[in-house]
Amino acid sequence: MFSFPAKFEQDGGGYVVTFRDIPEAITQGDDLQDARAMALDALITSMDFYIEDERAVPTPSACEDGEELVTLPLSVQAKVLLLNALVEKRMRPSDLASGMGISRQEVHRILNLHHTTKIDTLAKAFKATGHELQLQLAG
Numbered sequence: 001m002f003s004f005p006a007k008f009e010q011d012g013g014g015y016v017v018t019f020r021d022i023p024e025a026i027t028q029g030d031d032l033q034d035a036r037a038m039a040l041d042a043l044i045t046s047m048d049f050y051i052e053d054e055r056a057v058p059t060p061s062a063c064e065d066g067e068e069l070v071t072l073p074l075s076v077q078a079k080v081l082l083l084n085a086l087v088e089k090r091m092r093p094s095d096l097a098s099g100m101g102i103s104r105q106e107v108h109r110i111l112n113l114h115h116t117t118k119i120d121t122l123a124k125a126f127k128a129t130g131h132e133l134q135l136q137l138a139g
Helices: 032-053 074-088 093-100 104-111 119-128
Strands: 003-011 014-019 026-029 067-071
Touching (some): 003 032, 032 067, 093 104
């Protein structure tokens, strides 16, 4: 699961939020509730940078004292895992397109965090990278 430790530090009347593992994600909020919402938004926005640069997203570190975890939505986690699989296999979006039998435009939509992608399409993309997408119910 992609839950990244974030540090919420008071700064004047608000909070500044930073992530050890994702230095690109820096934000602030007027109060703690606002800072938490902004933290998730900053984290998702940072994932866009990784996708654009075709860089693997680091595995989150363990939470330390004074930090709290910010968890990416499952739809974003799936696309981050796909990005990491592409980087691991040294595949470019055009390679994925060929492996899936689709256009590069379709691959860019699959990797777009703001575009809804069917889970079966993601499974097909993972298969093209040599991986298998599996679901598990934890209880």
